[in-house]
Amino acid sequence: MAAQDSAVAKPEFLTAGGARIDPPVIKVEAVQNILDVCRAMSLWPMTFGLACCAIEMMAVGMARFDISRFGAEVFRPSPRQSDLMIVAGTVTKKMAPAVVRLYEQMPAPKYVMALGNCAISGGPFRFKGQYGIVEGVDNLIPVDVYVPGCPPRPEGLLEGLFEIQKKMTGRRWWPNPVQGGGK
Amino acid sequence: MNGIATELIRIVVGLVAVAAFVGLNGLVLVYAERKGAGHFQRRPGPFEVGPHGVIQPIADALKLIGKQLFTPENADPFLFWLAPLLSFFPVLLLFVPLPFGPVLTVWEVDLGLLLILAFAGINVLALLLAGWASNNKYGLLGAGRAVAQSVAYEIPLLLTVLAIAFQSGTLNLSTIVSQQGSWPWQWNIVTQPLAFIIYLISALGETNRAPFDLPEAESELTAGFHTEYSGMGFGMFFLAEYANMIVVSGVCTALFLGGWKGPFVDGFWWYLVKVYALLGAMIWFRWTYPRVRFDQLLNINWKWLLPLATLNLLGTAFLMKVF
Numbered sequence: 154m155a156a157q158d159s160a161v162a163k164p165e166f167l168t169a170g171g172a173r174i175d176p177p178v179i180k181v182e183a184v185q186n187i188l189d190v191c192r193a194m195s196l197w198p199m200t201f202g203l204a205c206c207a208i209e210m211m212a213v214g215m216a217r218f219d220i221s222r223f224g225a226e227v228f229r230p231s232p233r234q235s236d237l238m239i240v241a242g243t244v245t246k247k248m249a250p251a252v253v254r255l256y257e258q259m260p261a262p263k264y265v266m267a268l269g270n271c272a273i274s275g276g277p278f279r280f281k282g283q284y285g286i287v288e289g290v291d292n293l294i295p296v297d298v299y300v301p302g303c304p305p306r307p308e309g310l311l312e313g314l315f316e317i318q319k320k321m322t323g324r325r326w327w328p329n330p331v332q333g334g335g336k
Numbered sequence: 337m338n339g340i341a342t343e344l345i346r347i348v349v350g351l352v353a354v355a356a357f358v359g360l361n362g363l364v365l366v367y368a369e370r371k372g373a374g375h376f377q378r379r380p381g382p383f384e385v386g387p388h389g390v391i392q393p394i395a396d397a398l399k400l401i402g403k404q405l406f407t408p409e410n411a412d413p414f415l416f417w418l419a420p421l422l423s424f425f426p427v428l429l430l431f432v433p434l435p436f437g438p439v440l441t442v443w444e445v446d447l448g449l450l451l452i453l454a455f456a457g458i459n460v461l462a463l464l465l466a467g468w469a470s471n472n473k474y475g476l477l478g479a480g481r482a483v484a485q486s487v488a489y490e491i492p493l494l495l496t497v498l499a500i501a502f503q504s505g506t507l508n509l510s511t512i513v514s515q516q517g518s519w520p521w522q523w524n525i526v527t528q529p530l531a532f533i534i535y536l537i538s539a540l541g542e543t544n545r546a547p548f549d550l551p552e553a554e555s556e557l558t559a560g561f562h563t564e565y566s567g568m569g570f571g572m573f574f575l576a577e578y579a580n581m582i583v584v585s586g587v588c589t590a591l592f593l594g595g596w597k598g599p600f601v602d603g604f605w606w607y608l609v610k611v612y613a614l615l616g617a618m619i620w621f622r623w624t625y626p627r628v629r630f631d632q633l634l635n636i637n638w639k640w641l642l643p644l645a646t647l648n649l650l651g652t653a654f655l656m657k658v659f
Contacts, residue, residue, distance in 0.1 A: 191398035194385045200554070221374055222383040224392050231559035233406060233566040236399070260404035260566040327384065 186322075192236065192262060193318040193326075197227040199235035201255065204242025206269035206304040213307040223327075225314055232258040237317065239310070240296075243271035243278060244287040256294045264321075266313050267296045270303045277303065343443075347432075350442030354431040358579045363393040365578045369619050376623040403567030408470060411564065415469035420565065420572035423462035426455050427579040434586045435510040437596045437604030449497060449507040452587060453490075456542070459580060460486040463544075463551060463561045466573070470564035478560025481630065482544065482551035488637040489541030489548075495645035496531040496538070499652040500524055500591045509587070513595030518602060523594040530648050532592045534641050536617075539584035541637065543577060546622040550630055585614035 202210055213220045220226050229235040232255050244252055256265065267290050270276030275288035290296060297320060300313035308330070319325045367382070367390065374381020382389030407413050433448030435441045445451055460483055467479020503524065504512045516523050525532045541548040552560035562573045589595055589610040598606030628636070 188398060188402045191395040192402065194392070194395040195399040216377060216379040219374070219379040219381075221370065221379065221381050222389070224382050224385050224389070224395060226370070226382075227396075229559070230554045231563045233564055234559065234562075234570050236403075260406045262402075262404075 189322050193321040194224050195227075196225045196237045196264065196314065196317065197229050197235050198225060198237040198239050199232055199255065199259070200228040200230045201238065202241045203244060203248060203252075204269075204271065206241035206272070209304045209307055209310060210239055210241045210268065213310045218307040218311065220311065220314065223311070223314060223318075232256075233260060235259060236263060237314075238263065238265045238294075239268050240265060240272040240290045241268040243276070244290050244293070245285055246287055247285075249287050249293055252290065253293050264297045264317050265290075265294055266298045266300060266310075266317065267291065268300045268310060268313065269305055270301060273299050273301060347443055350432065351428060354428050354442065357431070358428065358575065358582070361582055362575045362578050363397065365581070365615065365619075366393040366396060366574075368616070369622075372616075372619045373623050376620070397571070400567050400571040405569060406564075406566045408472070408564050411471045412469040415465050416564075417569070419462050419466035419469060420569045420576075422465065423459055423576040424572045424579070426458040426462075427576050427583065429455050430579075430583045431586075433509055434583070435513050435590055435595055436586075436607050438602065440596075440604050441510060444508065444510055447507050448509045449501065449512075449587070452583065453494060453497065456580070456583070457486075457490070459576065462576075466565070467561040470561075472564050474558045474563045475561050478551045478553070478557050478563070481553075481557075482561055485541055485544070485548065485550060485633060488634055489538045489641075492534050492637065492641040492645040493538040493542060495642075495649050496528075496535040497587075497591065499528055499531045499645075499649045502649070502652050502656055503527065509590045509595070513590050513597060516594045516597060518594070518597045519599055520594070523592060525592040528592065528648070528652070530644060531652075532588075534645050534648070535588055535592070536614075537636075538641060539588065540618065540621065541633070543580045543584055543618075545577075545581065545618055547625040547627050548633055549622075549627060550633060553627065555627075581615055581618055582611065585611045585618070588614055 198210075202208075212218060214226055214228065225237070232238075236259075238256055238259065240252065256263070267273050271278060271286075272290045275283075275286050278286040279288050287293060298313045298316045300309050302309050305313075312330070315325060315327055370392065371381040371389070382392040385392045385395055407416055430452050432442045433445045433451055435444075463482040463486075464479045467475040467477075467482070500512065501507055504515055506512060512524075520526075544551050550560075551557075552562065557563070562570050565573065586607075589607060593610045594606075595610075596602055596604055596607040598609070
């Protein structure tokens with residue numbers, strides 16, 4: 154596991170809309186690491202659901218899966234106070250400007266999770282001649298983690314959260330799930 | 337001269353201690369609230385960040401500090417950033433006359449109760465400023481609600497506090513506590529049960545806690561008056577809310593529940609136990625009751641709490657005159 158962990162590159166700078174943000178004037182590695190861990194452990198998602206994947210997002214906040222165990226249950230209704238945008242569902246062309254606007258309203262550091270096939274690529278709505286769907290939310294905003302599934306299971310969303318935490322801090326914090334569904 | 341110097345030192349030390357107390361309490365209450373919310377909904381709540389999630393509030397606080405501060409376009413930058421400061425710092429003053437123990441008071445003020453009630457009003461001004469300055473329709477609606485609600489709920493609160501003041505003949509919180517006995521049946525709650533209930537409901541309204549959290553009403557107003565605040569701007573409002581909760585619980589404890597007096601051994605621990613029991617009840621209310629509608633909120637106040645509080649005050653005055 155260790156070799157794999159060290160292979161994960163830590164982001165050197167944050168990008169917002171592809172623009173480079175100036176590096177900080179004072180940078181102490183230890184402080185930065187602590188701050189990164191704190192940010193990873195307190196990812197507040199935005200109350201924001203587009204389609205049926207949002208139902209799975211609600212399920213992940215409920216008793217059976219409970220995302221609050223990892224400190225991410227504080228669904229903030231205001232984009233100004235949220236760190237994580239879970240694009241849960243189909244992004245229609247009508248909805249696209251609102252999605253972009255919400256992303257731009259979030260203060261840095263901000264992260265985006267594309268939840269479900271629709272948000273990743275258009276999913277079942279991607280066919281020749283379709284006119285209403287944005288084929289993947291990464292055409293609009295930078296995406297950090299893709300969680301496939303139609304819809305993904307709540308465990309999938311949790312796994313996506315762990316991946317974002319890994320991306321932020323450079324290591325995986327929780328045990329890996331057993332492959333092949335256990336015994 | 338020497339007396340003034342010692343008084344000044346006492347106040348400065350007291351304020352620093354109060355600031356530390358408020359900060360620590362913020363962490364404890366955030367944890368208690370999230371854990372409480374979890375257990376009320378049959379889930380564990382924060383669990384993995386530290387043993388049983390105890391490091392969670394620290395992670396939250398550091399994250400909020402490290403978040404980008406953002407002033408919206410067309411907002412008034414001076415008023416916008418004045419509002420969170422104005423919301424938080426006057427609260428520290430409210431702790432000055434609170435009698436934590438027999439000698440554990442920052443400064444014993446003869447008009448302590450008046451001081452608390454007077455400075456508690458500044459919070460409303462801060463919320464109004466926040467909503468107004470952020471140039472956001474949700475913010476403005478939330479601020480309007482905050483003002484309507486606080487003005488309404490302040491009146492029954494004052495009337496119930498006045499009933500206790502009639503009964504005790506003083507506005508000094510320490511004296512009010514020392515007039516009560518150690519055992520629960522010697523507390524003011526026995527002689528003023530109606531006032532206690534009205535005070536508790538009005539205190540929830542004053543501190544904008546659920547079921548009366550209409551100024552932030554997430555499902556209708558995004559986040560109400562603090563919609564546009566990111567990072568510590570939002571954190572300041574949050575801290576102020578928790579500090580206000582402690583103040584109203586502290587005043588309630590001193591007025592109705594015998595303050596630092598308790599069975600067997602008097603001391604500040606009884607005060608803390610009672611305050612935290614009241615805070616626990618507030619958290620319990622929040623995660624148990626649905627939010628009321630705004631007309632219901634005002635109807636409860638103007639049609640029930642205010643007449644009842646007035647009757648209670650008149651009855652108290654009558655009985656005090658007769659006996």
